[in-house]
Amino acid sequence: MVDYVIMEWGSAALRWLHVIAAMAWIGSSFFFMHLDAGLRPHPEIPAGKGGAAWQVHGGGFYEMKKHLVAPASLPAELTWHKWQSYMTWLSGFFLLGWIYYAQSSLYLIDPAVRVLSPAAAAGIGIGSLLAGWIVYDLLCKSPLGRNETLLAVLGFGFVVAMSAFYAQVFSGRGALIHTGALMATVMSGNVFRIIIPNQKKVIAALLAGEAPDPALGKQAKQRSIHNNYLTLPVVFLMISNHYPLAHTGAVLPLLVALITFAGAVIRHFFNGWHADHSKAPWWCWIAAALAFGAAMALSWQAAPGRQSWLAAERQIAAANPAMTEQAIQIVQGRCSMCHASQPVWDGISAPPKGVKLAEEADILREAKAIGLHAVLTHAMPPNNITEITAEERATLALWLTRR
Ligand code: HEC
Structure with missing residues (x-):
């Protein structure tokens, strides 16, 4: 009996932590994207090397300046933004284990899709997240990664292909949650393996009196943009288990493609809107609505009943x-x-x-x-x-x- 109580409250505690960490992470990510887009030239900062923005919040006025290169001497207090990301991934990973691996016959293994032992199902799940990160990282570092548009298309195709793979091995909800977990692993991996280490290298070079390699900043920015476009799709996939029409096995990869597109394109609107309201790409809303409507219609067409x-x-x-x-x-x-x-x-x-x-x-x-x-x-x-x-x-x- 005690184990029931532990399973239930353990799940509640992990989910609570996961949602809070994700709010902190996505919140700070939205904040910095917004800030970046809203920066204007500032007399103290050389052109092309940063900018400044004014904001009002909680009764105070904030003047925020961005320095593209670190200042000659580092400030005594420097806040790093990384733990929100790490905590989101860690709590999400344990929550995945708690629900989908520890109770896999209820949530993950659908014998009508594939008969798997709980250990095999968990092995496929965890192995695929690791493999997914490696493939994505290699793709970014390969010559193909130099072409941003091509890379975006390949990354999108990779996610959809992985969801097709998951739909062949897991229950519908298991397939969707793993597709979301894969995106989230890419996002946290970007912070843990690229963005933060690159920032550390830049600082070390500055402290040693050397000019930092500009490629480091460029690479970090590329990954940061990927993370930005993944935020909305990933949140949909994380809540998709509440919506059984979204886990319709036969068309699941198509639904993932449509929803990922809709989420990314909405993000694109906001990136444009924050940079300059008058040039906001309003077509994004039409594209997102069409994709969402297509997902609705498709799931209905393919619903088994x-x-x-x-x-x-x-x-x-x-x-x-x-x-x-x-x-x-x-x-x-x-x-x-x-x-x-x-x-x-x-x-x-x-x-x-x-x-x-x-x-x-x-x-x-x-x-x-x-x-x-x-x-x-x-x-x-x-x-x-x-x-x-x-x-x-x-x-x-x-x-x-x-x-
Ligand atoms: C083996 C146990 C089991 C059986 C049998 C079962 N369910 Fe469920 N049901 C669950 C679990 C576990 C959940 C919670 C799923 C979750 O956490 O998303 C659930 C959730 C639900 C929900 C709420 C879904 C939501 O997200 O709000 C409905 C409705 C439901 N079941 C209907 C049924 C119907 C109808 C049947 C019979 C045809 C049925 N269940 C048979 C275990 C069962």
């Missing part, structure tokens, strides 16, 4: 009063072992997400949720662990359309 639901709608005329009875029996037979006040499923101590499906009144009240999670999509039962049949799902569809 779409055909049987449509068929049920066509049969609606032949009303059958026994329908509700049958639906309740199916839900009690396939869902209530977990979704009851006192679940009998090993490893589940309380109805997941507070959704109870044992009493008739509860089932009737949750009809919409049943439709979304067990009929239109096959998010529930998790990985079809209680073996609900296609006929039973079709019966639920009929019941839902007749209510």
Whole structure:
């Protein structure tokens, strides 16, 4: 029993930490991108070597100056921005392990996709994150990396290809969370392996009285821009587990492509907007809306229960009063072992997400949720662990359309 309490609160604590660290990281990243874009020439700073911006916050006025090269003598107090990133990655990694590797039969392994042992699933997950970073880093350092546009296209293709790979081995939600974790690993890797070490080298050169290698700053800037464009897509992927229509296996890589595009293009708008409101690229919103709409339509087209639901709608005329009875029996037979006040499923101590499906009144009240999670999509039962049949799902569809 104690292990249930530990699993539950452990997950809550890790997620709490992860969300807070990510807010701090993304918040500071947005702040500096905004500041950079808003800098204007300043008389004390030579042209092309930085700039200044004024901001007002919390009742005070801030005059912020940017020096592209470090000052001749370093200030006594120099704040580094790195722990937000490291903490986000570490807490995210442990949260991934806590939920997806420690409880993989519920969340990660879908035998209809691939039969894996928990150790193999975790090995593939962790190995792919490491391999993903290595491939990305080599790509950036290769001659191809000198062409920014080509690199962006290749990086985008790489992420989509990895999501296609994940969709071949993991459950839908497992595939999406790993695609997000891969992007996040690239982002934190950029901070840990490139941006911060390069800044340290620049400072060491200055302290030694030498001119720092300008390539170091250029490389750090390139990685920093990648991170900027990845922030919005990664956040969507991190919350995607709440949206079963987003984990539709057959079209999952296409959904990842559309959402990544939409997130990156919105970021692009804000980069332009902060630099100069009058030149903001408004087309970005249209492009993002089109991509998002396409993702919606695609997930609906590909939803595994779409055909049987449509068929049920066509049969609606032949009303059958026994329908509700049958639906309740199916839900009690396939869902209530977990979704009851006192679940009998090993490893589940309380109805997941507070959704109870044992009493008739509860089932009737949750009809919409049943439709979304067990009929239109096959998010529930998790990985079809209680073996609900296609006929039973079709019966639920009929019941839902007749209510
Ligand atoms: C083996 C246990 C188990 C069975 C059986 C099961 N579920 Fe679930 N259900 C879960 C878990 C675990 C979650 C929480 C998932 C998460 O954390 O995202 C959940 C979540 C849900 C949610 C809430 C989703 C959300 O994100 O708000 C609904 C609705 C749901 N289940 C419906 C069903 C239906 C309908 C069935 C039967 C067809 C079913 N479940 C069978 C374990 C189960």
